[in-house]
Amino acid sequence: MDYTPLRISTVKPLKILTFDLYIFFKDQFLCYVKKGEQLTEDKYTKLKVQKVAKFFITESDEVNYQNFLDSLLSETMTNPKITIDDKVLMVEGVASSAVERMQQNPGNESAYHMTETAAKSLRQVIKNNPDALKKIFGKKVEKNEELIKHSLNVCALSVKLAEILRCTDQELDDLGTAALIHDIAIPQMNKNDILLFNKPRKLLTNDDKRVYYLHTKDAKILLQEKPYVNKTILELVANHEEVLSGQGPNKKKKLTKLEEILSMVNNYDKRTITNKTSPIQTLKDMMIDEMGNYSLELLNEFKKVLHSEGLLD
Ligand SMILES: [Fe+2]
Ligand SMILES: [Fe+2]
Structure with missing residues (x-):
């Protein structure tokens, strides 16, 4: 399987993910949050403290991730509280x-x-x-x-x-x-x-x-x-x-x-x-x-x- 690396700053906690989120841990890719589940604050914080804060998605989820990102971006950019x-x-x-x-x-x-x-x-x-x-x-x-x-x-x-x-x-x-x-x-x-x-x-x-x-x-x-x-x-x-x-x-x-x-x-x-x-x-x-x-x-x-x-x- 092909894994695409992405940076943690492109996801946010308390969101239902529309893709499987993988991490690279001890020489292998592990599914950290499943599609349809929420990225909890706790899991998000743990991701952020990695040395190179990255996660991965599979090729089949690329379109799903792109849609997720588009809506997260427009939400973030227009929110005056951020x-x-x-x-x-x-x-x-x-x-x-x-x-x-x-x-x-x-x-x-x-x-x-x-x-x-x-x-x-x-x-x-x-x-x-x-x-x-x-x-x-x-x-x-x-x-x-x-x-x-x-x-x-x-x-x-x-x-x-x-x-x-x-x-x-x-x-x-x-x-x-x-x-x-x-x-x-x-x-x-x-x-x-x-x-x-x-x-x-x-x-x-x-x-x-x-x-x-x-x-x-x-x-x-x-x-x-x-x-x-x-x-x-x-x-x-x-x-x-x-x-x-x-x-x-x-x-x-x-x-x-x-x-x-x-x-x-x-x-x-x-x-x-x-x-x-x-x-x-x-x-x-x-x-x-x-x-x-x-x-x-x-x-x-x-x-x-x-x-x-x-x-x-
Ligand atoms: Fe150049
Ligand atoms: Fe250049």
Whole structure:
């Protein structure tokens, strides 16, 4: 049987489950709560204290879980009694689970739909809660979670910027989904090449670049010919390392507005990881290094958003 890993923050106690909830315990999968039963407070608390707080579902329950999650999400997001922290925690859990599933199983349609749901929810939580973006960016994660966190950051910030630039709902949904999955091919590279993710761009040799940038082509291969992935998203993923100077892997010099936003926000967040510079220093460096790679107008808009969202403090 195939088990899909999910994060604890995507379930809540005192709910009747519409799927069998498994845990991995002493080298095997055990059914912890059966379909139709309630996840008690006690059982939920025990789940939460695990080192990596995860549970599992089987493939046959994926649709049931998706429906359960959709209603839990809309309940959580619209409930004024639930704190912003808890809302953010839930959305982060959904988005992280979705990205992780896409990394492990890029051809899984249910994982893809979960990613779309996650992108929409991230946008919603940021739109309705002025502190949400700052909370998302402020979280520290373990080294092995860095890539997932990067995907969430890029999604949240690029959608925020695109919203200010008056992109349509459809554009925001496409951008958000593409941002969550833009780097899904990185974990598939061999161990030594994965280390290039943490190497500052300026230090990449031509060989490094050739190898590292393959992740954009690979991601496109993983997603193309899937009828549920639209062309805008496919192109966004394939072009997320492109710059206006034409020095990206696909040598494109013309980028759509969404492509330029995704590439620029990706560049910014990646710098904060690889260069370990403060947000304000990262922005300063970027304004110098990336002149000609992004339009000055967009860089300035970005600067404004980082300021107004309190991300430079
Ligand atoms: Fe990338
Ligand atoms: Fe990236």
